[in-house]
Amino acid sequence: MNINTTKIISLLFFIFSAFYLYTAYQIQVFTFDENAPFNARTFPIYLGYAGLFFSGLKLILPDPNTIKVDHKNLEYKKTGILILIAIIYGATILKVGYFLTTSLFLFASYYFLGERRWILMFLLSFPFVAAFMYLLHGILDIYLRDPFLQSIGVMG
Amino acid sequence: MIEGILIGLTTALTFQNILMVMVGCFFGTIIGMLPGLGPMTAIALMIPITYGFDPATGLILMAGVYYGAVFGGSTSSILLNAPGVPGTVATSFDGYPMAQQGKAGKALAIAAWSSFAGGTLSAIYLLFMAPSLSKVSLSFRSPDYFALMILGLTAIAAFSSKGQFLKAMMMVVLGLMLASVGQDSLSDITRFTFNNMNLTDGISFVLVVMATFAMSEALTIILKRNDPTSAAKQVSLTELGSIKINKEERTKMYKTIPRSSVIGFLIGVLPGAGATIASFLAYGMERNVVSDEEKEKFGKGSVNGLSAPETANNAACSGSFVPMLTLGIPGSGTTAVMLGALLGFGVQPGPRLYMTNPEIFWSIIMSMYIGMVILLILNLPLIPYIARILAVPKNYLIPLILFFSVTGIYVMSFNNFDIYLMIGIAVVATFLRLYDFPMPPLILAFVLGGLMEENLRRSLLLSNGSWEFLWDRTLTACILAITILIVIWHIYKTFTKKN
Numbered sequence: 001m002n003i004n005t006t007k008i009i010s011l012l013f014f015i016f017s018a019f020y021l022y023t024a025y026q027i028q029v030f031t032f033d034e035n036a037p038f039n040a041r042t043f044p045i046y047l048g049y050a051g052l053f054f055s056g057l058k059l060i061l062p063d064p065n066t067i068k069v070d071h072k073n074l075e076y077k078k079t080g081i082l083i084l085i086a087i088i089y090g091a092t093i094l095k096v097g098y099f100l101t102t103s104l105f106l107f108a109s110y111y112f113l114g115e116r117r118w119i120l121m122f123l124l125s126f127p128f129v130a131a132f133m134y135l136l137h138g139i140l141d142i143y144l145r146d147p148f149l150q151s152i153g154v155m156g
Numbered sequence: 157m158i159e160g161i162l163i164g165l166t167t168a169l170t171f172q173n174i175l176m177v178m179v180g181c182f183f184g185t186i187i188g189m190l191p192g193l194g195p196m197t198a199i200a201l202m203i204p205i206t207y208g209f210d211p212a213t214g215l216i217l218m219a220g221v222y223y224g225a226v227f228g229g230s231t232s233s234i235l236l237n238a239p240g241v242p243g244t245v246a247t248s249f250d251g252y253p254m255a256q257q258g259k260a261g262k263a264l265a266i267a268a269w270s271s272f273a274g275g276t277l278s279a280i281y282l283l284f285m286a287p288s289l290s291k292v293s294l295s296f297r298s299p300d301y302f303a304l305m306i307l308g309l310t311a312i313a314a315f316s317s318k319g320q321f322l323k324a325m326m327m328v329v330l331g332l333m334l335a336s337v338g339q340d341s342l343s344d345i346t347r348f349t350f351n352n353m354n355l356t357d358g359i360s361f362v363l364v365v366m367a368t369f370a371m372s373e374a375l376t377i378i379l380k381r382n383d384p385t386s387a388a389k390q391v392s393l394t395e396l397g398s399i400k401i402n403k404e405e406r407t408k409m410y411k412t413i414p415r416s417s418v419i420g421f422l423i424g425v426l427p428g429a430g431a432t433i434a435s436f437l438a439y440g441m442e443r444n445v446v447s448d449e450e451k452e453k454f455g456k457g458s459v460n461g462l463s464a465p466e467t468a469n470n471a472a473c474s475g476s477f478v479p480m481l482t483l484g485i486p487g488s489g490t491t492a493v494m495l496g497a498l499l500g501f502g503v504q505p506g507p508r509l510y511m512t513n514p515e516i517f518w519s520i521i522m523s524m525y526i527g528m529v530i531l532l533i534l535n536l537p538l539i540p541y542i543a544r545i546l547a548v549p550k551n552y553l554i555p556l557i558l559f560f561s562v563t564g565i566y567v568m569s570f571n572n573f574d575i576y577l578m579i580g581i582a583v584v585a586t587f588l589r590l591y592d593f594p595m596p597p598l599i600l601a602f603v604l605g606g607l608m609e610e611n612l613r614r615s616l617l618l619s620n621g622s623w624e625f626l627w628d629r630t631l632t633a634c635i636l637a638i639t640i641l642i643v644i645w646h647i648y649k650t651f652t653k654k655n
Binding site: 005006009010013017020023024027028029030033036037038039040041042043044047050051054055057058061067069073074075076078079082083086087089090091093094098102105106109110113114115120124132136142144145 | 552
């Protein structure tokens with residue numbers, strides 16, 4: 001059996017399914033439901049076994065169409081930065097507010113992806129988010145929490 | 157019936173109702189285009205507005221939003237590979253590759269015409285078959301539904317190309333596992349939440365779809381900087397292409413549209429099924445009936461592969477009105493929201509709706525024709541402008557996709573946990589994509605998960621835990637036989653290809 005990344009993913013999925021199955025068996029059901037033909041843990045248990053079955057098959061059967069990925073050509077740095085920016089965005093959106101965090105998220109994303117046309121970057125972040133926010137909050141009446149805009153008196 | 161049609165026509169053709177269809181279609185198209193904001197959000201937002209209208213006008217407006225959002229959803233599927241509407245996930249399989257080849261305009265035109273034809277044909281079916289179809293859908297029982305879900309999931313084999321059947325099945329199981337997170341629908345027992353309150357209500361569909369399609373697509377584009385397809389992506393970003401459909405493509409559509417509209421309509425009529433299953437089944441069926449040469453094009457920009465789900469999802473939209481109006485059972489999540497509105501108007505849906513409120517039933521059917529014409533008039537001339545989204549450079553497009561994804565999730569829950577969860581799922585999905593693990597089976601399984609468990613629960617409880625329900629009813633047995641045939645056919649094909 002050749003060890004390739006697909007097999008490793010299948011192995012990880014096998015372990016994940018085993019964990020899922022273990023957790024499924026731990027689901028607490030009502031006493032009167034314990035021996036019922038179907039309770040809250042029945043379907044997850046079937047799913048756990050199905051996961052073990054399919055990932056097990058993928059592990060043991062030969063894989064004629066091995067996918068080879070050239071890791072040297074993958075842009076891990078930019079992707080990582082983009083994910084990091086998104087995480088920071090998620091962490092600050094509630095405290096700072098939608099407008100500022102979203103605008104900064106867009107501006108930073110353009111910058112790290114290599115964009116240097118500052119005016120365009122600005123137009124497609126701050127005014128763009130303001131217009132979008134007006135559409136959601138002003139026209140569609142979808143409430144958007146924004147402590148920053150509230151603190152400067154733009155939002156009520 | 158003639159009298160009902162005339163009443164419906166008179167109501168639908170009033171200036172106010174035509175205006176409502178137009179407003180609904182326009183508003184729906186824009187909302188549907190924004191990934192994360194699908195017809196459910198759009199219709200839910202409409203409910204307070206419609207309380208000022210009479211029931212027929214209110215429902216006509218919401219129906220217009222529905223068609224518009226489905227069409228708008230297919231637009232974002234084609235241009236951004238970011239289906240905000242579950243029913244247009246299958247549209248992205250061939251629509252997005254076509255856009256990447258610089259035929260975005262053509263893909264949108266095919267989608268527009270297919271939607272128009274699917275919607276119009278199904279409105280005709282609805283007109284003639286509504287009374288008898290409600291009887292057919294009434295005859296479906298839980299075992300039949302469960303078998304239908306199994307069939308739907310097996311049909312994902314149609315999406316996975318050579319050597320990917322097991323990968324697709326793993327993704328199916330993963331999708332079902334994700335769907336099992338949260339409160340059990342019957343006992344309210346929480347499962348797989350690990351004492352995290354944010355998971356009590358389960359994982360939202362939009363979150364999973366945004367993570368596995370929009371966000372992971374954006375990350376994949378960045379990650380594969382030297383990937384050969386990135387050149388094609390760059391070309392597609394600058395070349396919009398013509399919206400003209402040539403004779404050969406039209407011929408293909410003439411064959412695809414009638415059969416897909418029938419599938420779409422019939423699936424749409426089934427309570428709980430709706431546009432998503434319809435589009436996936438139509439795509440799967442189309443792939444199985446076309447020639448081997450055409451089959452090879454599926455997933456790479458096939459006209460049939462784009463036309464089939466687009467026809468079916470619009471046909472299903474019309475079909476889903478049948479159980480909602482006649483039985484009070486919604487055919488989809490969107491019609492469930494509309495059902496709530498109907499009850500808010502004081503209209504009790506049921507078999508007697510024809511007699512008690514004929515103007516509501518028939519005016520909605522009549523407004524479907526008008527809505528389809530308006531959608532076509534509205535969208536075809538606008539296609540070149542809509543397609544301009546592709547002209548946005550990658551450095552801007554990627555952050556904008558991320559922005560729409562995150563906003564879509566944030567607006568739904570106002571919770572940063574969902575944003576983290578989406579990022580986590582997107583990272584895993586990006587990694588899985590690198591190794592050709594298909595995402596559509598995961599999405600379909602996620603959509604069907606809850607419904608599947610409910611029907612299995614009912615079937616097992618009714619049969620006292622015995623699995624005999626699988627062959628007790630002829631209909632269930634027939635659906636399962638088709639499922640087994642599909643599996644056998646795939647195994648046979650795999651072996652014959654190897655040999």
